[in-house]
Amino acid sequence: MSNTIFPLFTKTFHHSSYDAIAPNNPSLSAAGKVVFITGGGRGIGKGIATAFVEAGAKAIVIIGRSEVSLKETKAELSRTGKSAVEYFVADIIDVSAVEVAFSATARTYGKVDILINNAGYLDDHVSIAESSLDDYWYCFEVNVKGPIIATQAFLKVAAPNATVINLVSGAAHVPYAPGYSGYGTAKMASAKLMEYLQHEEPGLRVFNMQPGTIPTDMAKKVGDFYQMEDQIDLPASFCVWLASGESDFLKGRLVWANWDVNEMKAKAQEIVGKDLLTMRLSGWPA
Numbered sequence: 001m002s003n004t005i006f007p008l009f010t011k012t013f014h015h016s017s018y019d020a021i022a023p024n025n026p027s028l029s030a031a032g033k034v035v036f037i038t039g040g041g042r043g044i045g046k047g048i049a050t051a052f053v054e055a056g057a058k059a060i061v062i063i064g065r066s067e068v069s070l071k072e073t074k075a076e077l078s079r080t081g082k083s084a085v086e087y088f089v090a091d092i093i094d095v096s097a098v099e100v101a102f103s104a105t106a107r108t109y110g111k112v113d114i115l116i117n118n119a120g121y122l123d124d125h126v127s128i129a130e131s132s133l134d135d136y137w138y139c140f141e142v143n144v145k146g147p148i149i150a151t152q153a154f155l156k157v158a159a160p161n162a163t164v165i166n167l168v169s170g171a172a173h174v175p176y177a178p179g180y181s182g183y184g185t186a187k188m189a190s191a192k193l194m195e196y197l198q199h200e201e202p203g204l205r206v207f208n209m210q211p212g213t214i215p216t217d218m219a220k221k222v223g224d225f226y227q228m229e230d231q232i233d234l235p236a237s238f239c240v241w242l243a244s245g246e247s248d249f250l251k252g253r254l255v256w257a258n259w260d261v262n263e264m265k266a267k268a269q270e271i272v273g274k275d276l277l278t279m280r281l282s283g284w285p286a
Helices: 043-054 067-078 095-109 133-155 181-200 218-222 233-242 245-250 261-266 268-273
Strands: 034-038 059-064 084-089 112-117 158-167 205-210 253-256
Touching: 034 043, 034 095, 034 133, 043 059, 043 067, 043 112, 043 233, 059 067, 059 095, 067 084, 084 095, 095 112, 095 133, 112 133, 133 158, 133 181, 158 181, 158 233, 181 205, 205 233, 205 245, 233 245, 245 261, 245 268, 261 268
Parallel strands: 034 059, 034 112, 059 084, 112 158, 158 205, 205 253
Antiparallel strands: none
């Protein structure tokens, strides 16, 4: 379970879902919850939607740019009969479209309990010198401006004690990785943004989550630089766990879906007491 090129925060490093985070675990039930997922039509977003259906969510709302993918995902998830499923075609950086999706969701299903900031974009994955400025900056538009737009719209319709899960990347904090300057710095900014959100909105439960190395369509740009051996059900199930009360000690922090939740719970006092898993300058006093 610890076959990884990355340093370990927990001794166990998972590559797929397991009992403690399984969506059908009664202690993690999402019954009565309204879940809003950006980029929810395919890939990790679709996996997260599937997991929350299994966890018994009241309603799942997905947005994205491809109506074909959104419609297919809605049809697939609706067949279970467990949750209401709705979609809206919206570019994550289109303020009006995103606001319409949130307001319509609230009118139909009530306050939104869980926001998953999943929509992302990986630029051309080349050096700074070789990068197209437009493509490079679009990476910031989607990965930084997008979560701001979604979060602002969400705050207008959020339920009490609502949860925000922001998908980031290890590229935000690991040492130099070739081609990741745009994506890594955008995700770093996004992660810091969520730390600010947690401080400004203490009634929320805010988490940054690195979903793992998963061979999605977007990840194909990376090639084989990283071994992509994680399964989509890992971050999907981990989101269900984060949305439960078991994860409160991780509010405002950045966690990897690969890390074992039972081992993290055993380290909860240390994590909170030493303010671990936050964005900061190494070597600089807290």
